[in-house]
Amino acid sequence: MKTSKKLNIKIGHILQTTRKSLGYTQEQFAEKLDLGPRFISDIERDKTKGSIDTLVKLCNIYNVTPTFILQDYIDSVDVPSDESIIGFYQLDESDKDIIRQLISYMNQKKRKK
Numbered sequence: 001m002k003t004s005k006k007l008n009i010k011i012g013h014i015l016q017t018t019r020k021s022l023g024y025t026q027e028q029f030a031e032k033l034d035l036g037p038r039f040i041s042d043i044e045r046d047k048t049k050g051s052i053d054t055l056v057k058l059c060n061i062y063n064v065t066p067t068f069i070l071q072d073y074i075d076s077v078d079v080p081s082d083e084s085i086i087g088f089y090q091l092d093e094s095d096k097d098i099i100r101q102l103i104s105y106m107n108q109k110k111r112k113k
Contacts, residue, residue: 011069012046017097018062019044021104033057
C-alpha cells in the first residue's frame with residue numbers, strides 16, 4: 001500500500017473486537033487505560049485516533065504489538081511465528097471475528113470461575 005496520499009486509518013473495529021474478546025466493557029477498559037469511556041467509544045467508532053501514548057497503552061493491555069492493530073495499513077507485516085502457524089492473518093474478516101468471539105467466550109467463562 002505504498003502511497004503518498006494521506007491515510008484514513010480506521011482501527012476502531014479491531015480495537016472494539018479485541019476489547020470484547022477480552023471480556024471488557026468500554027467502562028472497564030477506560031478505567032484500565034486511565035481514559036474516559038466516551039473517548040474509548042470515540043476511538044472504536046473511528047471518530048478520533050488518540051495519541052501514540054494511547055496506542056502504546058492499548059498494545060500493553062491487549063498484549064499485542066502496534067503491527068497487530070495497524071496491520072491493514074502497513075505494507076510489510078512481520079507475523080509472529082505462533083500466529084503464522086494457524087494462519088490467522090490470512091483469514092478473511094468474518095473468520096477472524098469468529099475466532100475473536102470464541103476467545104471472548106472462553107475469557108468470559110474463565111472469569112466466572
